[in-house]
Amino acid sequence: DAGVTQSPTHLIKTRGQQVTLRCSPISGHKSVSWYQQVLGQGPQFIFQYYEKEERGRGNFPDRFSARQFPNYSSELNVNALLLGDSALYLCASSPDTGQAGDTQYFGPGTRLTVL
Amino acid sequence: GDSVTQMEGPVTLSEEAFLTINCTYTATGYPSLFWYVQYPGEGLQLLLKATKADDKGSNKGFEATYRKETTSFHLEKGSVQVSDSAVYFCALIRRGAQKLVFGQGTRLTINP
8 A cells, every 4th residue: 555645755945935745645544744854853743634624733833834635635835935944844644543542654755945 | 741852862883782762751641652763865654652551562673661650662672783773753642632742863873
């Protein structure tokens, strides 16, 4: 079975531009989460979506937005890019059974560089 | 708020050495605990998990035991290989919560 897929793999943008990152979850998984990983640090939670509804948001500015589609794929949008937005953006999916320890499975990430 | 603290790296060992990477946590309730591994240029791979006190997670020779009394989830392996070189992240998630909370990561290098 295919794992979580993300596109593009790498992206270079300039300050002030806008970017859209895409994620396809594991088949059968209804929940998608987005994380930002700055070089040398652990991932930080941005959003979680379940059944097309936002279910959680981390401490990120309104420049960050996301949505989930009927097929459970998701997009993360970042407007007015800043140099500090340069990071690896990770998408994770989970089956969301509601049971303890529901595991989140991560994709390979999109490396965003803002110049 | 919830937090995870890992031993600082980098950690450098020789092949076949014993590995311990310490992880302690602070959380309300009874979180589930995870170890993820990140190889160079890649995303995170789940290594092992434990969902309740005294559970032991294991995979690929790695083990970690959920210790509620010491709020710890230390990662161990009896004999490391060069292929184990990677960054290891300890993480938790509270029941009903949406987000994984990660430690800062520990970079492990194994020399032949």
